Amino acid sequence: MRIVVDLNRCQGYAQCVPLAPDVLKLHGEEALMYDPNPPDSLRLQVLRAVASCPVRAIIVDEFDKKGEKA
Amino acid sequence: MRNTALVADLVTEFKTNGRIVIVGASLAGLRAAETLRDEGFNGSLTIIGDEKQEPYDRPPLSKQVLKGWVKADHTLLPRLRKVDADWRLGEAATGLDRANKQVLLASGDKVPFDRMLIATGTRARPWFNPKEAELEGLFTLRTADDAAKLQAALAAKPGRVLIIGAGFIGSEMASVCRELGLNVTVAERGDGPLVGALGGVIGDIAAEMQRDHGVDLRTGISVQSLEGDAKGHVRRAKLSDGTTLDVDVVVASLGSIRNTEWLDGAGLAAGFWGVACDAGCRVFDVNGVVTDSIFVAGDIARAPHVLYDYQFLVLEHWDNAVFGGQVAAHNMVSLEPDRRPHLPLPAFWSGQFGVNIKGVGVGPFGDEIVITQGSVKDRRFAAAYGRRGRIVAAVTFNHGKWLEYYGAMIERSAPFPPPPPGYDLPDGDMKPMPARFPDPRVPTGYPDVVLTGHDPTDRGAEYRPKKR
Numbered sequence: 001m002r003i004v005v006d007l008n009r010c011q012g013y014a015q016c017v018p019l020a021p022d023v024l025k026l027h028g029e030e031a032l033m034y035d036p037n038p039p040d041s042l043r044l045q046v047l048r049a050v051a052s053c054p055v056r057a058i059i060v061d062e063f064d065k066k067g068e069k070a
Numbered sequence: 071m072r073n074t075a076l077v078a079d080l081v082t083e084f085k086t087n088g089r090i091v092i093v094g095a096s097l098a099g100l101r102a103a104e105t106l107r108d109e110g111f112n113g114s115l116t117i118i119g120d121e122k123q124e125p126y127d128r129p130p131l132s133k134q135v136l137k138g139w140v141k142a143d144h145t146l147l148p149r150l151r152k153v154d155a156d157w158r159l160g161e162a163a164t165g166l167d168r169a170n171k172q173v174l175l176a177s178g179d180k181v182p183f184d185r186m187l188i189a190t191g192t193r194a195r196p197w198f199n200p201k202e203a204e205l206e207g208l209f210t211l212r213t214a215d216d217a218a219k220l221q222a223a224l225a226a227k228p229g230r231v232l233i234i235g236a237g238f239i240g241s242e243m244a245s246v247c248r249e250l251g252l253n254v255t256v257a258e259r260g261d262g263p264l265v266g267a268l269g270g271v272i273g274d275i276a277a278e279m280q281r282d283h284g285v286d287l288r289t290g291i292s293v294q295s296l297e298g299d300a301k302g303h304v305r306r307a308k309l310s311d312g313t314t315l316d317v318d319v320v321v322a323s324l325g326s327i328r329n330t331e332w333l334d335g336a337g338l339a340a341g342f343w344g345v346a347c348d349a350g351c352r353v354f355d356v357n358g359v360v361t362d363s364i365f366v367a368g369d370i371a372r373a374p375h376v377l378y379d380y381q382f383l384v385l386e387h388w389d390n391a392v393f394g395g396q397v398a399a400h401n402m403v404s405l406e407p408d409r410r411p412h413l414p415l416p417a418f419w420s421g422q423f424g425v426n427i428k429g430v431g432v433g434p435f436g437d438e439i440v441i442t443q444g445s446v447k448d449r450r451f452a453a454a455y456g457r458r459g460r461i462v463a464a465v466t467f468n469h470g471k472w473l474e475y476y477g478a479m480i481e482r483s484a485p486f487p488p489p490p491p492g493y494d495l496p497d498g499d500m501k502p503m504p505a506r507f508p509d510p511r512v513p514t515g516y517p518d519v520v521l522t523g524h525d526p527t528d529r530g531a532e533y534r535p536k537k538r
Contacts, residue, residue: 002146004148008388011470027133029424030426031419031424032421033139034130035134035139036140036144
């Protein structure tokens with residue numbers, strides 16, 4: 001799957017980090033680092049992390065890309 | 071009444087049968103394509119990109135990718151909807167024929183359009199000496215391919231890495247090198263890291279941060295030449311202070327070059343500084359007349375900004391690509407009363423040495439700075455930039471939650487120095503001091519925001535129609 005975090009919007013609340021610790025990490029106290037293309041097996045974890053974000057900064061792919069050429 | 075119906079018919083007809091070409095398949099181009107479909111554009115959509123990869127995100131390349139945590143080809147951008155486009159990836163646009171409304175490709179193909187979006191962005195500025203640029207072990211960083219090669223070189227545990235240029239990306243790379251336990255030297259021509267974007271006061275703090283983390287930072291120094299061994303691998307760098315440095319990996323982090331050459335001869339206001347457009351992303355021709363069918367978004371869009379004396383601004387910021395692409399797309403399928411302006415409050419972030427640096431506004435527009443909150447010593451603080459008694463920008467180190475407070479003041483052109491938020495007062499006195507930005511006429515090599523003024527160097531205009 002694919003995610004992107006709008007790091008302008010992210011305020012480092014880090015609610016997402018414990019919910020998907022293999023995907024979202026803190027670099028220092030406030031800077032979020034993440035895996036933009038985590039394995040699909042972690043989708044549920046990531047969706048929980050998305051829902052936990054107080055400023056809704058985590059954006060996930062909205063559709064199955066099959067059928068799109070690129 | 072009939073006219074109104076006719077205009078509505080035109081929009082419907084264009085949305086049904088129109089042809090739109092987007093040149094540039096990165097963040098701005100992708101988000102523009104999605105917006106076009108969201109707005110009901112059902113005509114033919116072609117997306118041209120010179121890289122083979124589908125749209126991917128670049129900010130992770132200098133951080134989690136170089137560190138080796140995320141693979142270079144694993145930063146693909148999430149898709150927000152189907153775009154049902156004809157993707158022409160790995161094909162560079164080489165020209166624009168405005169008379170026949172065609173984009174020319176390197177392959178010789180011509181792609182016709184009714185409306186076209188320019189989103190070709192920038193590329194890394196190469197090392198200035200073409201012969202030395204051939205050396206193995208010399209890198210630049212802009213694309214996923216660049217990142218993959220540089221990551222492999224860092225993973226091979228080089229004896230010393232030399233980073234030339236201490237802008238945001240150079241500094242982020244230095245941070246990664248230290249996290250990987252590598253010896254790293256940063257050579258910066260200016261007075262300190264980040265001075266182009268944030269000025270000398272913040273540059274001093276950034277310099278201390280680098281040195282505390284074991285970076286061999288050398289400021290006021292340029293690299294004059296690079297030397298290779300018998301196999302053509304870079305081994306030595308000659309510095310402007312007469313010293314030499316043994317190196318195994320060199321990264322030229324010298325800022326970017328705007329990809330506008332393909333527009334040469336098309337008669338658009340495009341060139342070194344970017345592509346000039348109005349606040350609605352419509353491109354100007356060389357005479358400053360707005361075009362109806364050509365739009366621009368992302369790193370090379372250069373528009374007058376109401377907050378900054380209507381100077382033309384280019385913003386190499388992530389959200390400028392997103393919002394610019396969306397507004398351009400909306401305006402491409404809308405008529406006058408429905409068009410929207412793209413007037414972003416500029417915003418950026420950079421993670422380095424465990425500190426989250428964030429900013430809003432345009433620092434170099436200001437000439438004074440005041441620390442407003444927190445502790446510089448602990449590298450957890452906020453500072454505001456001012457010009458002529460009004461606040462024009464703010465920067466935070468590990469204090470990002472406060473940025474909105476300052477952003478709202480910048481939008482209102484509130485007084486400078488700003489009233490303290492009454493919380494978390496800083497160590498020292500809150501006295502404004504000179505922000506120490508370099509002279510804007512001196513090229514810094516890594517400006518990510520450029521105040522281009524009204525382009526006094528542009529002498530291409532035809533003054534007044536000549537009567538024959």
